[in-house]
Amino acid sequence: MATATRALFMLFGATGDLAKRKLYPSIFNLYKKGYVDNDHFALIGTGRREWSDDTFRDVIVESVSANADSEEQAKSFASHFYYMAHDVTNPEHYDALSDYANKLDQQYDTNGNRIFYISMAPNFFGTVAQNLKAHNCLSDNGGFNRLIIEKPFGRDYDSAEELNNALGKSFNEDQVYRIDHYLGKEMVQNVLALRFGNPLVEGIWNNEYIDNIQVTLAEKLGVEERAGYYDGSGALRDMVQNHTIQMLTILAMEDPISFKDVDIRREKIRALKSMRVYTEDEVRKNFVRGQYGANGDQLDYRHEDNVPTDSITETYVAGKVLFENKRWKNVPFYIRTGKMLSDKFTRIDVVFKKPLIDVFAAAKGSESELNNNVLTLFVDPVNKIILRLNGKKAGQGMEMQPIELTHTQSDEEKAVTPEPYERLIHDAILGNATNFASWDEVSRAWEFADVIRQVWDKDQPDFPNYTPGSMGPDAADELLERDGRAWVFNSKK
């Protein structure tokens, strides 16, 4: 039986794209499943637009209709939503917000629990947090106050620290939930289950058996309508500093003493501290950037809407990351992410070492034909695990061939798998911060990314340098070739 939590939500950015596409459907699923107490929850949505409650509720109904069992159910859900036109930069507005929140607290008997969600451009995060506190919008009658904030958390270490200090004036670290939606993905969470639930896996999860690990976050689409944000960010800030590094951390961390958020975070931070922050020369050697060119009807990045024609923003990053500790000495973690690639997928390839001696080849006096064993975890679009081994080819003799053990998530499992935002909002409701990024994690990731950014800001790139529909620039392949390796997934193959 689901534990239903009473709460009042305050959503800043309620008229925005993310709210409509992701947040309302997620909260609706939690409502349907009984994770938010259906009689004791309300949401105040804000934006500058002069919407009425009815307009807001129409938007909610439309946003959740695909998941609703009936129109009545969607409308009943939407009846918990209230709208206030509010300019977050105007302090006076928060007094009205505070009064309204107190009224709804009483009306819905929410036990004084409040969840604040800032789904707005990052320059507003600090302003909202400080005004919430200054204008008594935080509950003070025994309930919890939790703040969920969207990405990006800063654009470099200094701005992230400034933001963190601003948040810290109103919320304690344990009240702040920094969203990284990749941490809400089923297969990303499964990494922990596979590693720490199986001695068979954890026993070989080290440099004695693993040759290298490859993490790919590939997107088929370009910047779409988000160029205004993206061109000032680029792939390094948009995908590497957060999602990619979080995935690396989960792959590299030591076993936590328990599955409590504090214990997991402690190990993640330890792993991040052992991640090598490169020198300038090392950045040039170990990191590659790219920007997509044109291909047929597909415009090059510089001719997409709202992109300056001389933009040097990278739409692709590949790199080699090193963890300098006993477990991972000499094991490179190769990462790549980009827009306009051959397909939309996220995968982790764990490449194991070959046997020291190939007894089959030795007996025949021939070259080894054994492949590296590879464990591939498909994160998106399907949840699948493939273990590639060497096996015997049926028939006489001892010919070898690659064989694959595959586990694919069933339709039944898929049906009960929450969307990342649903899972993460639920975690925040429960006060479980395991799948959110702590300040120590975020700050370390910025220290790592900042050096790369600084080198790239000095050097003039030769853009565009990859074709839409490919897997990025040639330099990304050369990065591995120099080490005598290759990407496990390569669309050119």
Ligand SMILES: NC(=O)C1=CN([C@@H]2O[C@H](COP(=O)(O)OP(=O)(O)OC[C@H]3O[C@@H](n4cnc5c(N)ncnc54)[C@H](OP(=O)(O)O)[C@@H]3O)[C@@H](O)[C@H]2O)C=CC1
């Ligand atoms: N959209 C996406 O796919 C993703 C978004 N994110 C993050 O989510 C956050 C929101 O993104 P998104 O929804 O796309 O952004 P939008 O531009 O669609 O929405 C911005 C929201 O902020 C409100 N707003 C802007 N200025 C003010 C103001 N001065 N006072 C009050 N409200 C204001 C807007 O309301 P109004 O116009 O009515 O004032 C609107 O509701 C960002 O941090 C983004 O980085 C993260 C991952 C993916």
Ligand SMILES: O=C1O[C@H](COP(=O)(O)O)[C@@H](O)[C@H](O)[C@H]1O
């Ligand atoms: O955070 C972001 O993620 C999306 C990709 O997310 P996914 O879950 O669809 O893989 C990316 O398109 C966007 O640029 C970035 O801001």
